Amino acid sequence: MTAPFDLVVRSRAVFTEGRWREAAVAVRDGIVVLLAEYEEEIPAHVEVVLPEGQVLMPGVVDSHVHVNEPGRTEWEGFTTGTRAAAAGGVTTIVDMPLNSIPPTTTVEGLDVKRAAAEPQASVDVGFWGGAIPSSLGSLRPLWERGVFGFKAFLSPSGVDEFPHLTTDQLNAALDEIAGFGGLLIVHAEDPDVLDRSGASESSTHYLDFVASRPDLAEEDAIAHVIAGVRRSGARAHVLHLSSARALDQIRAAKAEGLPITVETCPHYLSFAAGEIPDGATQFKCCPPIRDEGNRDLLWEALVDGTIDLVASDHSPSTAELKFSSGGDFLEAWGGISGLQVSLPAVWTAARDRGIPLERVIGWMCEGPAALTGLTGSKGSIEPGAAADLVAFAPEESFTVHASELEHRNKVSAFDGRELHGVVHTTWLAGAPVYSLAPAGDAVFAAPSGRLLERTGDRHGL
Structure with missing residues (x-):
């Protein structure tokens, strides 16, 4: 008789x-x-039969998460961040090279980050490296140590230890990365446009904040990325696209066959500038949430494939950094904590538009797995893939209460919002790491996440 399966x-x-x-x-x-x-x-040693109303989907792969440990662990940390991921049906995260101290811009910095993550991770964790002026010319060692690519800012990042690249430095990074077949992921806002637009001026009015980071900042920066990709042949990925006005040049670049991909985020798909109150700094992020018509165009671009994937850009901070400015959008930290609610937030907005859940799975599971070269292992349910599974009830609803989220700091732009889609169980490699008890209590297993390294050169969407 065949030996029993584990699950x-x-x-x-x-x-x-x-x-x-x-x-x-x-x-x-x-x-x-x-x-x-x-x-x-x-x-089987364990058999689970999902009740009516629950579907079985692959675990979400979130390729854009700021864990902030070590150095700014009070902002998040691997224990709280990965528990939030598991509770949200996210089984794999790829951690950004900032805002930790040291940043992941050297092999030594990567080793420090891995040592912090390993005993705490409730889900699998991979790492991005960082391309800053001082690391240019020495990116290959990080690549060989298994980072999934390199993050660069084209405008100030907000933290001194991770300075941005000039256009010339962007091109140098692309040349270097092309030499070993790597990937550059880019925060694309042009600093000259921001300077001209009053990005350093205080205001409690949300529309003033939006005007200070105009569409043109994204358009110009993305144009520089496209030109650099065309010249160098390197692969590049545009992070957290906010402006629909950049879509035409992205479509043209893709039609040209350039190796460029794009993501957007749950908050750009869920909110519109006109509904954000003045002083509500929990909604501050860079680039900003724009108007309703812009949001509609982002959805159209997802559906037609211009935008390749959705990632949370979970960028938490302490409540003090988010709220102590008295509603001043200049002083408040720019970032939205959305890791735990990213799947239901995107599904809720998609459902309202008549978009089926399988498209959301494509954008949040399959797309990020392809970007990071994890296709076949992550983001799908198929023989040979990791048994990262989620029991998800798409028609159940809940109200977000920031105080109940697993994030270290109980701050969320989604606070008070009713969402569809409840995660009942998350399995990592076939073992339950999160489950929702009948009384509604969250049950977590001991941390069992693995540290992931890029293997080979499998990348691309």
Whole structure:
């Protein structure tokens, strides 16, 4: 008789190979081994049958998360950050090279970050390296140590230890990265446009803040990235696209065959500038949340494939940094804590537009896995893939209460918002790391996340 599997999950709706089907998913040694018929008899040590109303989907891959440990652990940290991920159906995060101290711009900095993460991680964690002026010319050692690519800012990052690149330095970074087949991921706002637009002027009015970081800042910076990609042949990814006015040049670059990809974020898809109250600095992020028409165009670009994926850009801080300015958008820290609610937030907005859940899975599971070269291992339910699974109830709703989130600092732009989509169980490599008890209490397993390294050169969307 065949040895029992470690786990079998039966569901009337499993998302696999691009469609929903009734199936029994059998897991051994953390890997999906078999997709069988729903009623098939399969020996297993643990069997789970999902009730009506719950679907089985792959774990979310969030390729844009600021954990901030070490150095600014009071802002987040691997314990709280990865618990928030697990509670939100996120089974893999890729950590940004800032705002930790030291930043992940050297092999030594990466080693410090990995040592901090390893004993605490409730989900799998990979790492981006950083491209700053002082690290140019020495990026290859980080690449060889397994980072998934290199983050660069084209305007001030907000922290002194991670300065931005000039246009000439951007081109030098692209040349260097092209030499070893790497990937540059870019915060694309042009500092000259920001300087001319009053980005250093105080105001409690949200629309003043939006005007201080105009569409043109993104358009010009993205134009520099596209020109650099065309010249160097390097791959580049535009982070957190906010401005729909940049979409035409992105479409043209893709039509030209340039290796450039783009993401947007849950907050740009959920909110509109006109509904954000003055002084509500929990909504501050850079680039900013723009108007309703802009939001509609971002959704259109997701649907037609111009925008490749959605990532949270979870960028937390202490409540003091977020709120002590008296509502001054210049002084408040710019970043939105959205890791735990990213999946339901995007699904809620998609559902309202008649967009099916399978498209959200494409943007939040498959797309980030492809960007990071993890396709076949992460972001899908198929034989040979990691058994990172989520029991998700798409029609159940809940109200976000920031005080109840797992994030270290109980600050959220989604506070008080009703969302559809409840995560009931998150499995990492076939083991439950989060479950929602019948009484509504969150149950977490001991940390079991692994530290991921890029293997080979499999990248691309």
